[in-house]
Amino acid sequence: MDVVWTDLHRLHSPQHEINMGQPIPTYEKPSRAETIREQLATDSSFRFVDRREFGIEPIEAVHHAGLIAFLETAWAELNARTGRTEFFPEAMLHPGLRAGMGNPPLPTNAVSGLGYWCYETATPLAEGTYTAARASVDVALTAAQIVLDGASSSYGLCRPPGHHAAADVFGGFCFFNNAAIVAHHIASSTGSKVTVLDVDYHHGNGTQQIFYERDDVQFVSLHGDPDRAYPWYIGYEEETGAGAGRGSTINVPLAAETEDDVYVARLADVAAKISAFKPSVVVVSLGVDTYWNDPISDLALTTDGYRRCGEVVKSLGIPTVVLQEGGYDIEAIGRNVHAWLSGLQG
Ligand SMILES: [Zn+2]
Numbered sequence: 001m002d003v004v005w006t007d008l009h010r011l012h013s014p015q016h017e018i019n020m021g022q023p024i025p026t027y028e029k030p031s032r033a034e035t036i037r038e039q040l041a042t043d044s045s046f047r048f049v050d051r052r053e054f055g056i057e058p059i060e061a062v063h064h065a066g067l068i069a070f071l072e073t074a075w076a077e078l079n080a081r082t083g084r085t086e087f088f089p090e091a092m093l094h095p096g097l098r099a100g101m102g103n104p105p106l107p108t109n110a111v112s113g114l115g116y117w118c119y120e121t122a123t124p125l126a127e128g129t130y131t132a133a134r135a136s137v138d139v140a141l142t143a144a145q146i147v148l149d150g151a152s153s154s155y156g157l158c159r160p161p162g163h164h165a166a167a168d169v170f171g172g173f174c175f176f177n178n179a180a181i182v183a184h185h186i187a188s189s190t191g192s193k194v195t196v197l198d199v200d201y202h203h204g205n206g207t208q209q210i211f212y213e214r215d216d217v218q219f220v221s222l223h224g225d226p227d228r229a230y231p232w233y234i235g236y237e238e239e240t241g242a243g244a245g246r247g248s249t250i251n252v253p254l255a256a257e258t259e260d261d262v263y264v265a266r267l268a269d270v271a272a273k274i275s276a277f278k279p280s281v282v283v284v285s286l287g288v289d290t291y292w293n294d295p296i297s298d299l300a301l302t303t304d305g306y307r308r309c310g311e312v313v314k315s316l317g318i319p320t321v322v323l324q325e326g327g328y329d330i331e332a333i334g335r336n337v338h339a340w341l342s343g344l345q346g
Contacts, residue, residue: 001046001047001151001153001154001155001344001345002047002049002143002151003046003155003157004048004049004050004142004146004154004157005037005048005139006050006135006136006138006139008131008132008135009135009136009159010128011127011131011135012126012128012132012133012160013029014086014126014129015086015124016086016124017123018088018121019121019122026122026124027295027296027328028159028160028161028326028328030159031330032159032333033324035330035334036157036338037157038334039335040157040337040338043342045345046341049142049146050142051135051138052138052141052142052145054137054138054141056068056134058181058184059134059137059176061184061185061188062177062180062184063165063167063176063177064168066106066117066168067168067169067170070110070113071117071130072130073110074113074114074125075125075126075127077109077110078110078111078114081110085126085127086126087114088114088118088121088123088124088125089114089115091115092115092119092120093115104116117169118169118170119169119170119171120171120231122171122172122173123170123171123172123174129160129175130175132159132160133176134176136158136159136160136161136176139156139157139158140156140158140162140178140179140181140323141182141185143155143322143323144185144186144281144283147321148189148190148281151319152320153321153322153344154320154321154322155322155323155324156178156321156323156324157324158178158324158325159324160173160174161173161174161178161200161324161325161326162174162175162176162177162179162180162181162206162285162323162325163177163178163179163200163202163204163205163206163285163287164202164204164205164231165177165180165206166210167209167210171231172202172205172206172230173326174206177206179204179207179283179285180196180206180207180210182283183196184217186280186281190280193216193217193218193277193278193279193280194216194279194280194281195217195218195219195220195274195279195281195282195283195318196217196218196219196283196284197221197283197284197313198220198221198223198284198285199267199284199285199286199287199290199309200223200285200287200289200290201223201224201287201289201290201297202229202231202289202297202326203223203224203226203229203231203234203235203253204219204221204223204285204325207219207285208221208234208239208249208251209234211245212241212242212245212249213241213243213244214244214245215245218248218249218250218279220252220273220274221235221250221251221252222252222254222266222267223251223252223253224253224256224297224299225253227253228298229297229298235251236253237252250270250273252269252270254266254299256298257298257299257300258290258301259300259301260300260301260302260304263290263299263301263305263309264305264312267312267313268312271312271313271315271316280318280319281319281320282313282316282321283320283321284313284320284321284322284323285323285325286323286324286325286337286340287326287327288306288326288327288329288332288336288337289327289328289329291332291336293332294328294329295328297328303332303336306336306340307339307340307343308343309340309343310341310342310343310344310345311343311344312343313343313344314343
């Protein structure tokens, strides 16, 4: 299996996130990707390839032009103004603020832009963030191209991750939605249907939002119940799509401490619904923060469980692009991703 990789992820190396008002060391750090790379390099069935550059157009097809421009320019403006190196919003555009009054004008400076384009405080904007996020999209699109060129599977070692970024807003360690950009790119360039299967512990709110009213991209997510898990306000079973997209969104919230057997059974349930949708490609948002020892999550999967999950996806018999999302137990992240991809390879 081809593994798409770039060193440029290292340019996004913030120190902090804000957790319930307190700065703490960030969980989303470069060692996550480095550990995965080192683990996969021990197995000769994986071949590393460099990313290709796809330009800005595939990102513009999914994200608001104002969000893209903000991410490109805001760090320099904020750094010049304050001398600081990491930035979080101080106020966010909560819908209650302007209830009944419509939207405000677009922000005209980076300070007001922070709370306009970002919805939470776990996602520092740092000096190299934009370059790393652009490279992460290119990693994802290169992995997609490998499958479009005929491979049965590929893996994009994306960092920063993407699935919490919605069309108009970033957050959740994510800036551009790698999986959504890939799914839209495949669907629009081939005219075929695509499924995004999101198995990260956290609901893929950004991906759901982007495709909620579309019938050509199915979104399927297994995740910690939003009653107790980030991103809190989205990912309920009752959310099934709207308009033309009605029925194309499938949410499976899971109980705390869900173990391998139950998880694999739920995955097999949704696999049947993916087969029925008949996509040309499955894009997997792979998070291994469902691991029993993950520091920010509460499911209970094991390394062998990841191999079984990969086997379930392999059984679909559909070309599959796997993109890295979360996973924060650095000691285990490499072998867990390795196990999942080994199950997919068979
Ligand atoms: Zn996650």
